[in-house]
Amino acid sequence: MAAAAPTVSRSPPSLIPPAGPTPGGTLPLSSIDKTAAVRVSVDFIQVFPPAAGSGAVDQDAAVAAIRDGFARALVPYYPVAEPSPGDPVVDCTGEGVWFVEAAASCALADVNCLERPLLIPKEELLPRPPPEEKLEDIILMAQVTKFTCGGFAVGICFSHLVFDGQGAAQFLKAAGELARGLPAPSVAPVWDRDAIPDPPKPPRGPPPSFTAFSFVTQVAEISPESIARIKDEFKAASGGQTCSTFDAVTAVVFRCRAVAACLPDDAEVRLGFAASTRHLLHGVLPSVEGYYGNCVYPVGVTRSSKAMSEASVAEAVAVMREAKETLAARFRDWMRGGAADHYNVPLDYGTVTVSDWSRVGFNEVDYGFGEPGYVFTLNDDVNIVASVIYLKPPAPKRGIRLMLRCVEEPHAAAFAEELAKFA
Incomplete structure (x- = not known):
């Protein structure tokens, strides 16, 4: 008999709120935010094979620590704790970020450590909000998938309107530091989007035409x-x-x-x-x-x-x-x-x-x-x-x-x- 195809069981998405009080009000996006990225969502996956020779990881405890790391990071990074960036501002309501817990039925080695072509559909590895929420309105989401070998895959979706790649990595590094028990992020976050000049825009020409290639x-x-x-x-x-x-x-x-x-x-x-x-x-x-x-x-x-x-x-x-x-x-x-x-x-x-x-x-x-x-x-x-x-x-x-x-x-x-x- 052929081996059963790997499956992934996922919890419904839930919001992780900030671990403490955060300021309210609205914050502006910068002229570069609004010009460079528009409402583009970026998906990626971090693959964590089981560490050789380090003993078994308590996966449930590890996921709980990650949740805590996100909650604590959302205090200094409070603008991220909003389900929807506005235009041209972020409305700071402190609701939190969407988080999904998942478990795969296989080891990472059974799916070639998630090398291409993927042996698990990407839709099962990436976080998605509840159906009533619009994906393009989400600032950041995470899904942690446990594998039977003790390894993990962390799927991230972030809004390019709020972060560039280096900025999103900075936030995730902070969440990781706090998940590991550090008292504060090693780099303090800076918003200050209004400090970047908003130069007058030249008249726009017609939108570019495009062809759908294969x-x-x-x-x-x-x-x-x-x-x-x-x-x-x-x-x-x-x-x-x-x-x-x-x-x-x-x-x-x-x-x-x-x-x-x-x-x-x-x-x-x-x-x-x-x-x-x-x-x-x-x-x-x-x-x-x-x-x-x-x-x-x-x-x-x-x-x-x-x-x-x-x-x-x-x-x-x-x-x-x-x-x-x-x-x-x-x-x-x-x-x-x-x-x-x-x-x-x-x-x-x-x-x-x-x-x-x-x-x-x-x-x-x-x-x-x-x-x-x-x-x-x-x-x-x-x-x-x-x-x-x-x-x-x-x-x-x-x-x-x-x-x-x-x-x-x-x-x-x-x-x-x-x-x-x-x-």
Whole structure:
């Protein structure tokens, strides 16, 4: 007989209120919150394999500690304890965050430690509110799933209107610290959204037109050795300049996709990514450390298909660095109200967007049973624009894992072949 398919039993969602009194009233969102993210919900899962040699974990006690950590974190992070962010404010009612407890019928090893393709439907691993609540109105939710091996999966859904990735990770780190018994978060939260200028907006053009593509989901690994080799190649070609891992990997992705997509030589190929601007907000925010709102600004690269396909890897890296070097001037210009609408990007097959989750902080969250062995996103069903997400591969692997929805089926094999040259 075939083994029974794994099942997940889940409790109804319940609200975890703050552990103590919190202020009421309304708080404004920043101009970046409102411009950069709109009402986008972000789903991801942290996988915690059982710790080797550390003995059995009392899973029920661990879940109770996590609930307590969230409740205590919601006191300093009281704006998060609202089921619905308003527009353009958060109404601080102190209701709490939605929380789901779940138990799987199997060990993590039985479902390949939640590697792709998932052997448990993602809907069973992610928290969802009661049916009367709108998902897009939720600021943050969590689901803790226990596995029979003693491991856990923690599914998180957060509103990009209130957090960027680094901000959401900051909150989860605080909840983990308090779940482990620390008296206070190591980083005090900062709201201060109204300190960020609200520059006059240029007149908006017509909304961008888009096509629904049929992107293929692919996974690729870029090894530490390949990353080091790309950095060395760029250093030799540039007279001793250095580049980051992001520069190296993004150059590879952009070039490989241009080769595989087979667009006409004169067609535009574009790459966009959201660059952090926290370092540019010193002197604007009362305190940058602890600020958990959106601090991102779009950076874009446009080249012809022929130029990008024929570029050496070192030349592609130089393109990335050139684009990043414009960030400070463009962002300061935007804050003064002098920049064009850089958020309006053509959504055709020539465009690909990149998100780097490898350094955001979700891999450093510890709820009391160690840091996760793997973190991965589940927002992989968008077919409007090609996308790449950079992840840390499951421990003990190193390098960068690429979660790709970049090309349609006719170009998938060629894209994988190009990327394999850097595995």
